[in-house]
Amino acid sequence: MGARFLVFACLIALAATGCGTGERGDDAAAVTARFHAALEAGDGQAACQELSEDTASKLEQQEKKPCEKAILGLELPKGGSVAVQRVQMLSAYTSLAEGSTDFLNEGPEGWKISSAGCKPTAPGRPYDCELEG
């Protein structure tokens, strides 16, 4: 009885945290890589495709320009490789080897970037992001 409960509890813990996070992390990292590669290529449209709807819409309102033009005017890393990726439920962050961090959310269309070009401020405080949703 006890052993069954232990196994059940451990299965729940694993299911809730571990299952599939590796593959989903790779997917999130691929979105980040495509986003920064698009910025390097000057392809604003491709970069905007990787953004969440809210983030793209907020950017357009702030800059009063279409997303594909506004995104190229921000000081975001152009190119770069993902060094750290971490998935937690429907959220993820990816850090470039060059030091900038992006935050992503998972929806029906896969991972989308909600904040980009983020740098840590102080311990326990939110990152300061160049692009924020």
Next chain:
Amino acid sequence: MRRFLKTNSLSIVFLVLFLAALSGQAVAGHADFNEEQVRHGDPEITLSRYLVSSDFGTAVMENWQSEYLQFTLFILLTVWLLQRGSPESKELDKSGRESDEQQKVGPHAQQNSPRWAKVAGIRRTLYENSLVIVMTSIWLATWFAQSVTGVTQYNSERLDHQMDAVSWWHYLGRPDFWEKTLQNWQSEFLAVGSMAIFAVYLRQRGSPESKPVGAPHTATGIEG
């Protein structure tokens, strides 16, 4: 079959109630989770995805661990601690692990005693404490599961607010973990402590958790 149901009705009814309540929690928790997603402009998730989420895992595990802790402590502490007038307490002169004769072990075991109660050594020591060993194991396993699911849920919220994730070890020192833990513990301790006192003065006719209705308030260790 009818006889089996009648003579096991207590555990069967509680199993059914447990499954019904857990299903209800899953449905209500899923709806609540999706309401929150909509409020944040995030996509809704399916029920099957919610059932393996840390949100559901934490909600279930934090309650399980506190229940098992409650009964583990109750079983263990009532070996030594007494409450005058309570049917939850042993008689006032019986505090402690009691003699082999009182516990019917070793040479004092009866013919129909469990096999491990008749033998000496590690097997009897294990069997003498088997209830607390299993209950403690379940408590620790579910508390660990709460911490693992809790750190994922905690980190998910941090990421949503552009903060980095913390390690499991770091999470064990965070207020979130202890608030979830202690809010459950306090209610369990209150319920057990108050029941031990209420049962001194109040009665429920026919219940083994109560003294017989006519038993005096000072009678300790008598079950109805």
